[in-house]
Amino acid sequence: MTGLFEFLGLGASAELLSLSGWGGNLLRGLANSLQIAFGAFGLGLVIGLFGAYGKLYGGKVTRDLLAIYTTVIRAVPELVLILILYYVGSDIINKVSEGLGGGRVEINGVAAGIWVLGVVQGAYATEVLRGAINAVPAGQIEAAKSYGMPGLMIMRRVTIPAMMSFAVPGLANLWLIATKDTALLAVVGFNELTLETRQAASSTRAYFTFFLAAGFLYLMVTLCSGAVFARVEKWARRGQPSLKGGTS
Amino acid sequence: MDTATAAASVPEADARREAIRVEDLHKSFGNLEVLKGVSLTARQGDVVAIIGGSGSGKSTMLRCINFLETPSSGRIVIGGEEVAMRGDGSPANQKQIERIRTKLAMVFQQFNLWTHRTLLENVIEVPVHVLKVPKSDAVARARQLLERVGLGGKEETYPAYLSGGQQQRAAIARALAVDPSAMLFDEPTSALDPELVGEVLTVIRDLAAEGRTMLLVTHEMKFAREVANHVVYLYQGRIEEQGPPAEVFGNPQSDRLKQFLSSVA
Numbered sequence: 001m002t003g004l005f006e007f008l009g010l011g012a013s014a015e016l017l018s019l020s021g022w023g024g025n026l027l028r029g030l031a032n033s034l035q036i037a038f039g040a041f042g043l044g045l046v047i048g049l050f051g052a053y054g055k056l057y058g059g060k061v062t063r064d065l066l067a068i069y070t071t072v073i074r075a076v077p078e079l080v081l082i083l084i085l086y087y088v089g090s091d092i093i094n095k096v097s098e099g100l101g102g103g104r105v106e107i108n109g110v111a112a113g114i115w116v117l118g119v120v121q122g123a124y125a126t127e128v129l130r131g132a133i134n135a136v137p138a139g140q141i142e143a144a145k146s147y148g149m150p151g152l153m154i155m156r157r158v159t160i161p162a163m164m165s166f167a168v169p170g171l172a173n174l175w176l177i178a179t180k181d182t183a184l185l186a187v188v189g190f191n192e193l194t195l196e197t198r199q200a201a202s203s204t205r206a207y208f209t210f211f212l213a214a215g216f217l218y219l220m221v222t223l224c225s226g227a228v229f230a231r232v233e234k235w236a237r238r239g240q241p242s243l244k245g246g247t248s
Numbered sequence: 249m250d251t252a253t254a255a256a257s258v259p260e261a262d263a264r265r266e267a268i269r270v271e272d273l274h275k276s277f278g279n280l281e282v283l284k285g286v287s288l289t290a291r292q293g294d295v296v297a298i299i300g301g302s303g304s305g306k307s308t309m310l311r312c313i314n315f316l317e318t319p320s321s322g323r324i325v326i327g328g329e330e331v332a333m334r335g336d337g338s339p340a341n342q343k344q345i346e347r348i349r350t351k352l353a354m355v356f357q358q359f360n361l362w363t364h365r366t367l368l369e370n371v372i373e374v375p376v377h378v379l380k381v382p383k384s385d386a387v388a389r390a391r392q393l394l395e396r397v398g399l400g401g402k403e404e405t406y407p408a409y410l411s412g413g414q415q416q417r418a419a420i421a422r423a424l425a426v427d428p429s430a431m432l433f434d435e436p437t438s439a440l441d442p443e444l445v446g447e448v449l450t451v452i453r454d455l456a457a458e459g460r461t462m463l464l465v466t467h468e469m470k471f472a473r474e475v476a477n478h479v480v481y482l483y484q485g486r487i488e489e490q491g492p493p494a495e496v497f498g499n500p501q502s503d504r505l506k507q508f509l510s511s512v513a
Contacts, residue, residue: 139360146314146356147374147426148349150342157377161364239364239406 013209022200022210029196030217033182036113036192041178043118045171048125053155055130066126073123079184085116086188109190117181121174128170132163164236172229179221193217264291266328267430267461268313268352273322275308275337275485282308284485285322290430290478293459297472297493300482301508306465307357309482310432313463314352315345327351327429350378353423357435359415361407367394367418368403371425379426386425393421397451413444420451430461438467469512473497481505 017023051070054062073081090107097105136159144158183194197214201207268290275283282305290296298306311317313324319337323330326348332340339345361370371390375381381389394403397417407415416436423431436452437445449471456462456475466472472479472493479496481489481504489496489505500506 137360137363139356139358140362142316143354143356143360143362146316146349146352146354148346148378149374150346153377157373158362162362164364239366239408241408 013206016200016204016206016209017213022204023213025196025200026193026210026213026217029191029193030221032110032190033179033192033194034221035110036117036182036185036190037175037178039110039114040117040121040181041175043114044121044125044174044178047118047122048129049160051122051126052129052133055126056133070123070126073120074127078120078181079187081120082116082181082184083187085119086112089115109185112188113182113185113190113192116185117178120181121178124174124177125171128174129163129167132167132170133159135166136162165233165240168229168233168236172225172233175225175229176222179225180218264293266290266325267292267294268327268463269323269325270309270313271323271325273309273312273324274320275305275312275317276320282485283312283319286482286485286487288480288487290461290463292429292461294461294478295456295476296463296478296480297476298463298465298480298482299467299469299472299508300488301511303484304482305485306482307434310354310434310463310465313432314349314354315339316354350374350426351429352432353426353428353430354432354434355416355419355423355436357438359407359412359419359439361415361419361422363407366404366406367399367410367421370407370418371422374422374426390421390425393424394418396424397421398447411444412440413447416440416448417451420448420455424455430463431455433462433464433466435465435467467512469497469509481508483508 015021017026051066055066055070058066076084089112090105093107094104097103140158140162141154144154149157182192185192186195186198189195193214197210201210204210266289268288270286270288273283273286274281282303286305286309288296288309298309300306308317312319312322313326315324315331315338318339319333321337324333325331329344329348331348332344334340361367362373365373368387368390371393372383372386375386375389376383391400391403394400397420399414399418399421402410402414402418407418410418420436433452437448440448445468449468452462452464453471453475464472464476474493476493479490479493480487481496481502483502483504489500489502496505497509500509
């Protein structure tokens with residue numbers, strides 16, 4: 001293996017990327033990125049579900065507030081939002097802490113990242129899920145109602161499973177955006193993959209090697225996600241004949 | 249005819265328990281008054297066919313009985329229990345209406361099976377999750393019911409892979425699974441290809457024969473005449489004429505009913 005790298009003239013690169021050296025840092029950065037992406041995506045789904053239900057079934061005030069939320073979040077560039085939410089969030093926490101007599105609080109980078117990206121994801125997820133819920137044939141919900149199901153059970157047993165097939169493609173997009181938006185957290189000094197890569201690259205002057213490696217890692221994440229979402233989509237579409245014809 | 253006091257039951261003193269009573273039911277959509285005071289009583293074992301032209305309010309009436317539509321005013325009494333209504337006609341007690349709905353199984357024109365569940369899952373859904381029947385019991389009963397409506401062997405099939413007639417029979421099995429005290433059929437054969445209507449009517453006919461209480465909104469006049477013991481003709485939100493099928497179909501009194509019957513014949 002080492003011989004092959006030497007033959008290709010990549011010996012130096014392989015050494016730079018070794019796990020005990022900068023390569024390990026990159027993988028730790030990737031792990032941080034994925035942790036935040038998972039958390040933010042999850043938080044976004046929860047916000048999105050409440051947001052979608054609020055927009056569809058809520059009162060006027062709820063709907064107006066949610067309209068402001070989704071409009072503002074989707075209008076402002078994510079980088080700006082991250083800066084705003086990050087500094088506003090840590091400011092509020094510190095104010096509260098000081099108000100309660102405590103000192104300044106060290107903000108946990110992962111938690112801050114999840115909160116910031118989760119709020120952004122929530123706005124998009126609200127729209128994805130609202131569209132998906134709207135696409136569920138009204139008769140399915142009506143049938144559940146007519147058999148005495150209470151509202152929450154209808155949501156859990158009928159609406160959510162039935163809307164999944166409509167929501168999965170949009171949610172897959174949101175997940176991929178989440179993985180890549182983690183790179184924006186580099187601006188607030190969070191050690192995710194992009195920041196780790198930049199540090200490695202500027203320390204060694206091997207920009208090409210490290211950014212190519214980071215690109216490769218992002219690509220791997222995308223490819224694996226694609227495979228997972230393909231399975232999720234197949235499951236979500238159970239019971240629906242494929243458009244290509246034939247049986248399932 | 250005074251529609252407010254008209255009852256669907258047999259005129260002589262009838263000891264059978266009252267299943268559904270509707271009194272002076274009004275329903276408006278905006279400015280459009282669809283039901284203008286309809287009253288109807290169905291006793292245990294009654295098969296009441298509701299006929300009428302499109303827009304006569306027959307489906308709306310059926311849907312008001314289990315509050316899928318909110319009545320504008322009137323009274324609904326199911327199995328002797330009056331549904332508590334607010335001033336605007338909406339159910340005052342959500343728990344009560346949910347409990348009452350489990351006794352009224354509805355069969356829809358568009359079947360409305362849950363497409364992400366197999367036939368078996370569709371049939372056990374309400375017994376297991378709403379009525380809290382043990383799953384193994386519900387499954388055993390569901391298999392019997394599917395067998396009974398001629399869908400034995402299709403338990404694991406998803407609705408989209410079945411014909412309309414099969415889906416509607418599965419929907420009837422789902423309705424039977426809750427062991428309803430009355431069944432509401434909302435034009436159960438109107439969405440079916442003509443050659444599939446027969447198989448669904450056969451199932452409904454068997455249910456009528458075993459003494460199930462049902463309200464049946466239908467366009468199948470021949471079928472209504474055959475299975476119903478009482479026929480109600482709605483015209484523009486009012487009961488224009490009602491009585492035993494032999495009289496309603498054999499000797500219609502009002503000109504509108506005569507005209508209607510000749511137009512659908």
